[in-house]
Amino acid sequence: MTNDTNSTGTDMHATQKSLRPKAILTGALFATALASSGCATSSLLDSGKYVTTNTEKQILSEDQIIAFGRPAQALPKMPNATMVIVGEKNSYVLTQGGTEMVNLLSNLTQKNIQVDNDMSFYVPNNDGYFQGEMKLSYAKLKDEFGRADYQFFLQNNGLECTSASDQRINAQRFCFSVPVKGAIYPQVSNLGLIQSKYRALTKPYTVSFYTQTQQDVVTRSGPNGAQKLVLLPFALAFDVVTFPLQLLD
Numbered sequence: 001m002t003n004d005t006n007s008t009g010t011d012m013h014a015t016q017k018s019l020r021p022k023a024i025l026t027g028a029l030f031a032t033a034l035a036s037s038g039c040a041t042s043s044l045l046d047s048g049k050y051v052t053t054n055t056e057k058q059i060l061s062e063d064q065i066i067a068f069g070r071p072a073q074a075l076p077k078m079p080n081a082t083m084v085i086v087g088e089k090n091s092y093v094l095t096q097g098g099t100e101m102v103n104l105l106s107n108l109t110q111k112n113i114q115v116d117n118d119m120s121f122y123v124p125n126n127d128g129y130f131q132g133e134m135k136l137s138y139a140k141l142k143d144e145f146g147r148a149d150y151q152f153f154l155q156n157n158g159l160e161c162t163s164a165s166d167q168r169i170n171a172q173r174f175c176f177s178v179p180v181k182g183a184i185y186p187q188v189s190n191l192g193l194i195q196s197k198y199r200a201l202t203k204p205y206t207v208s209f210y211t212q213t214q215q216d217v218v219t220r221s222g223p224n225g226a227q228k229l230v231l232l233p234f235a236l237a238f239d240v241v242t243f244p245l246q247l248l249d
Contacts, residue, residue, distance in 0.1 A: 057210050060123055060228055061184075063087035065205040067194055068105060072239035078183070084240050085119070085207060090232070091188045091240070092121075092207060097134065097180030100156070104136060104176055105243055107152065112140045116175065119207040121182075126211050128184040128233040139166060139173035183233045184209070190239045 067086045075081045075093065083098030084091050094101065105113070114137045121132035138158070152158070153174050161175040188194070 055212055057212055060126060060209045060211055061089070062206055062208045063089045063092075065119070065207055066191065067240075067242045068101075069194075069240040069242035070102065072190075072241045075234075075238060076236065077234070084188070086188055086191070086194060086240055086242070087207060088191075089187060091185040091238075092130070092182055093185055094180050094182040096182070097178045098182075100178045101134060101180070102243075103156065104178070108138050109140070112138050114139070115205060119205065121180075121207070121209050123209050123211050129181070130184065130209055131179075131181045134178045134180055136176045136178075137161060137173050138176070139171050142170055142172045145172060185232060185234055186237045188240045189237045194240070194242060 065085060065087055069084050069086055071081055071084060071093070078093060078095060080095045081093045081098065083094040083101050085094070116135040116137050117133070119132075119134065121130035123130045139162075156176065158174040158176055160172070162171070162173045166173050
């Protein structure tokens with residue numbers, strides 16, 4: 001009996017010895033894995049991989065619209081300048097989309113025109129060159145529309161956009177969307193004459209210009225981007241001839 005007991009004890013001791021190196025090896029590998037994982041996480045944090053970036057819209061300039069018109073004379077370096085948005089502070093010359101806007105404002109009955117969007121234009125480089133979209137709608141009672149009206153809408157990409165409110169009074173509405181580009185000029189030379197001679201718009205319209213900046217959430221102490229319009233592309237002031245219509249609903 002004694003010999004069997006000693007034999008069993010010896011066998012268990014031998015088994016523990018044989019398992020010990022494996023346990024040590026497994027522990028070492030686990031520790032190494034943890035260390036490696038820790039280094040990788042630290043590296044990611046240190047290299048800024050977890051920093052998020054926000055794109056923020058920043059208003060550069062705002063102005064009150066006085067009238068819509070055309071340059072009284074051709075503008076140097078701006079041969080396609082066909083329309084001007086006259087503001088209290090500056091003039092906004094359209095170099096693209098102006099012809100379309102002149103056509104709409106000159107041929108549609110003024111009391112039925114509505115500006116459907118806030119006039120907010122994007123200035124990508126904060127250099128006075130802007131781009132955006134102007135949206136107008138034109139509505140009146142259905143029985144007041146004639147063949148010539150529908151022909152005009154077809155030729156100028158007018159889309160039928162009658163609302164439920166329009167339908168209740170038996171009216172019909174058409175919408176126009178005109179992509180525009182342009183440049184910001186100083187205040188027109190004859191602003192005082194325009195203000196004294198013509199009636200104001202039926203309601204105040206504001207035109208604004210904005211840019212977009214990107215900021216890292218963790219670095220808000222840095223520069224906060226542009227806060228105002230840096231410069232105007234052209235320093236030339238000019239006279240403007242206003243359209244026959246002075247009112248927009």
